[in-house]
Amino acid sequence: MTELKLFNRWSYQGIEIKDPGIKPYINLRPVVIPKTYGRNSKHPFYRSKMNIVERLINKLMVPGHRGKKHLLTSGRCTGKTQTIIKLVKEVFERLENQTKKNPIEVLVTAIGNAALT
Numbered sequence: 001m002t003e004l005k006l007f008n009r010w011s012y013q014g015i016e017i018k019d020p021g022i023k024p025y026i027n028l029r030p031v032v033i034p035k036t037y038g039r040n041s042k043h044p045f046y047r048s049k050m051n052i053v054e055r056l057i058n059k060l061m062v063p064g065h066r067g068k069k070h071l072l073t074s075g076r077c078t079g080k081t082q083t084i085i086k087l088v089k090e091v092f093e094r095l096e097n098q099t100k101k102n103p104i105e106v107l108v109t110a111i112g113n114a115a116l117t
Contacts, residue, residue, distance in 0.1 A: 004030035
């Protein structure tokens, strides 16, 4: 059986979460395309069962805001999934070229560093 890799390129194997406080909330279950299509939206605390890359993609799908007042944060976020997935894939390719590391590992390290502050 072949190993599942993100976008058939980056492996989830060998990535370790150093901060024990955020370990239950970062899911590194292998998926090829990080999209569950709202399967966990009925359950409020199932976010921890969603892949960490999918959570990043969902955070990027916010419509935005003008200035300092969040006027446009509640709105329809449909139709942008493939665009955002393509954007994340391009960013991961850049990360791999610049750091010579697995981009999933870089993302998990960045989340761990942000949790410490």
